[in-house]
Amino acid sequence: MLSTNDKKILLETARKSIEAAIEGNKFESPRSVSSALKESCGAFVTLHKYGELRGCIGYIEGVLPLIETVKDVAAKAATEDYRFNPVTQDEMPEIDIEISVLTPLRLIKDINEIEVGKHGIVMQREHNRGLLLPQVATEYGWDRETFLNQTAHKAGLSADAWKKPDTNIYIFSAEIFGEEKNR
Numbered sequence: 446m447l448s449t450n451d452k453k454i455l456l457e458t459a460r461k462s463i464e465a466a467i468e469g470n471k472f473e474s475p476r477s478v479s480s481a482l483k484e485s486c487g488a489f490v491t492l493h494k495y496g497e498l499r500g501c502i503g504y505i506e507g508v509l510p511l512i513e514t515v516k517d518v519a520a521k522a523a524t525e526d527y528r529f530n531p532v533t534q535d536e537m538p539e540i541d542i543e544i545s546v547l548t549p550l551r552l553i554k555d556i557n558e559i560e561v562g563k564h565g566i567v568m569q570r571e572h573n574r575g576l577l578l579p580q581v582a583t584e585y586g587w588d589r590e591t592f593l594n595q596t597a598h599k600a601g602l603s604a605d606a607w608k609k610p611d612t613n614i615y616i617f618s619a620e621i622f623g624e625e626k627n628r
Contacts, residue, residue: 451481452622459490459519459542466520467534474516482512487547490519494539500526505567505576543623545578550615561589564616566596575600579619
């Protein structure tokens, strides 16, 4: 669990990292941070503009300290999400930042282990892999089966791929927090 101050530092780091990336500058994350922000764990940064998705990129598993992960994926969400044009400086006042800090993945044996609204899903079969964050199912009002179908689609698999024995399904939880200026 992150403290209120940890969350504030992560949100400030994300915003400064995005602004630096847009301007073509380097940004150094704060060095004096709590031990929680030095732990390696997966995280996603999601950008919204007036409630609509504007970018989302993250690391499923911990490869860097959390503070560095947020710095990195925030810039990428703003400039490298292939679904959107890069965020512009003029848009920055309208951008809300949401951060999802992930727990480690856990392979499940039964889809009934999935709690919609609590768990995110990673689905993998051979070289295909897709992830949906826990809040996605809630935002769209999906039930478990729809959530699985949509995760399969995100992985580039058939909608029923989750029923096949060679498909691995992992679940995780996330601590989700963000700015809510323009929603």
